[in-house]
Amino acid sequence: MLRYLRTRQAKLTPILLLSPALFTMLFVVALPLVFSLYTSLTPYRLIRPETIEIFIGLRNYVRLFSDPDFWEVFGRTILFLLIALNLEFLFGLGIALLINRITWGQRTLRTIMMFPMMFSPVLVGFQFKFIFNDNIGVLNNALQSLGITDQAIPWLVDRELAMFSIIFAEVWMSTSVFAILLLAGLFAMPRDPLEAAKVDGCNSWQVFRHITLPFIMPFAFIAMTIRSLDVARAFDIVTVMTGGGPAGRTELLWTLIARTGYENARMGQANAMAYISTILSIAFTYFFFTKLVAARRFMGGAE
């Protein structure tokens, strides 16, 4: 009887310990999401509060899916994420390999590398708005002083350059997440297989491809998972740098939500979009998380 109670208690303890966390998430995230789902099924406008009681089914979603402007923004968001995440991974890998080879001042370099991660996204946006400013920005000033160009390049006003500037800011901010975790992976790597491979006559590319890369992949997935948790940080950067302009060319899903919901006060429509963006984020996180678990399991088997 006593033993039964003991095991019973042991089973309940973790649930008890987790309950404050679950309670918080339920009331501050899950409940609002349910409310958001309901609102997305109404034509709710902030200026006319009674509209929240009208039920229109999936009409908001239907309208979104048949709107080419929405698809353009959606496609741009996906493209933005693909480009930014891939660049961050590649640069992060490069930086990690570089710093791993340096013996003097390694610690200082690692610390410096970590700083962009701690910048508020709003600050990153402001910083690059300042730097890319066509009139007084340091980039244009430098280019002109060096005589590379004699006219001001409209970094944030030109339709293609504006997107480039935003991706630059995003990559600047988030590459360090990858660099730091991949570097931690390189530090944790055992020396023996590397030396064994060299004895067996592998060249450095083969060593990298077949030993180093598989070993640090779980670390890359940790970085990817962490990054996928807050991909929507780009909202802050875009809001500060261009506000979605010029002519909506840098509008991403998240800025469109804010514009529809708060500026145009069309809450019903905005909530429908918010739902789509939430599902997008969840899909990203789920994908990388399952990869992470699989990679960990694979490593556990190899040990």
Add this chain to the structure above:
Amino acid sequence: MSRALKKRLRATGLWLTTFLLMVIISVPGLWVVLSAFRPNREILARPPIWIPEQVTLNNFAKIFGFDEGQVAIPVLSYFINSLVIALTSTVIALVIGMAGGYAFARFRFRFKNAWFLGLMLFRTVPGIALSLPVFMLWSRLGIIDTKLGLIIVYVSLNVPFTIWLIDGFFRQIPASLSEAAQVDGCTRWQAFWRIEFPLARSGIAAAGVFAFLTSWNEYALASQLTRSTDSKTLPVGLMDFTSQFTIDWAGMSAMAVIIIVPALILTFIVQKHLIAGLTFGGVKG
């Protein structure tokens, strides 16, 4: 001879790349810091003035309201709001996160991975998407534009990641330590506070810093849930400078320095533990 030359060239190339990299990483931030100590007219000068002719603390005096010709941006109250909101939400998130992290690190229970993933998925909801329903609900509850309203949201924002990190730190401590203490007559509760907590302390501090910075830096939710000096935080306040026709670059830079300095100091202190926590946590076994 040529081999030595090759080696030398390679080393030089390595250093050059590293140097260039560090320039790209640090120059944008340093440029903002420098601009914070320059008068606005020097920033706007045409042709550009490269070497600062005048170093001034005026920008700081101005945004804190010590100056006669001040801009009416109440940075001090934003600062206090940010501090109160970030600290309170961090402390609450740490308490909740310690309980949760301990559960994941020390207990076996059914659907453990699924629970963990579920928590993470709550964290992934984009701030702006979450802000819509929270905005509607909070206005109904009357806690819009209050510190309390923002604190509640930030706790939920920080709990999942705090659990991830703290789970990692508890895992690094062998379970046999607390088992030994229990054999010697400690209760599990005592064993936790006397053995495991002191060992995980620096890691928990790192998780706290991370949570603090998340709240300190957050913009998407704060920009919609705050309106006045009652609850506006620093990142939201930064946008006050752009609402006018011209942007006050010098003032904005000064405010940027105020936001970034605490963040950099905190990062510097806990960086080692933070990396350890990130790599060790996240579900294994």
